Amino acid sequence: MEQLIEGVSYVFFAIGVLFWLWGTAPLLGDRSILFKLHSLSVSDTLGSMSIMIGLLLRIPREWPLLVLALISLAIWNTTLGYVLAFCSRRKPL
Amino acid sequence: MEETVLLVIVLLLPLTASLVVTQVNPYHALVMRGVLGTIAALIYALFGAADVALTEALVGTMLSITLYAIAVRSSLSMRLGVLEGSPVLDASTLAARQLLQRIRQGLQPQHMRLELAAYANAELLLAALRDREVHSILLEPGDETADYRLVTRVPRLQTLLAQQTLVCEVMAP
């Protein structure tokens, strides 16, 4: 059972790292700012949440801390995505 | 293996520090200072100094860059005094628009902003320039053919604006 849980947590880590790499790679490209923002906010939030779930499976006794991190990640990262998109709109002088 | 990762992360610190130093634009430098603060907090946490990491993250990154952004924003600007009801205030005429555009282009290389301040009449405008409330004032043209007159009290602003072929008189102190 323990080995199964460890294997599942490794799967979550792999998903998280893949999400991170997939979302951060467009940052180096030559795309528009909103495209980069979209892929970054999606992949950062989902990838980080996946890594956190993997950590939660490993150490369930510290769940309040990790669940707090999960919730704040979900709320603040999406809010930050909206704020950055709102602020980076070009306005005429 | 963990030592190697730690070494790579620690090497990122001087790298970001040199990035902060080499920035030309003050706002880019501020954002890079934030990046430096996050990397520093990461390193402190990895070495086990949780209190130092928390202070660096909250004060060094959050508070200091916000305060610095406001300070840089309010100090890197040229205050231009104009008369109330002047077309420069809402850029309604072509001449006013072109003048504003040229002043902004002159200030751009120094990352400065243009800030307009309205005064009720010409005496108040001159008094504001004398009392150092504004850096320069804009006097309305007397008739149709004449141009706007720029008067400043800062010689450096005259040299900056002269690069955009804007004639600017320096008021004697």
Add this chain to the structure above:
Amino acid sequence: MNLLLFLLTLTLCLPLYAAWLKEDIWKTMLAFASLATKTSILILVVSVLRDDWMIGIVGVLMLSVGNAALMLLAHVIKRLEML
């Protein structure tokens, strides 16, 4: 687990390189936002690895309050472009 740490550090370098390219200020801001999230997750992973909850709390606090400064800075820079 060590491979995970290595991969996380590798992805940490990507936004840093993007910030180094210094084009638009908003792209630098994006890189900063991404870096802030990534460092706190890295701190959390290390805290689980070492079973040290003092660093874990630092990671959680950076996650929950660190984005506020970014939002403030974004608004200041936006006001700058409007004037």
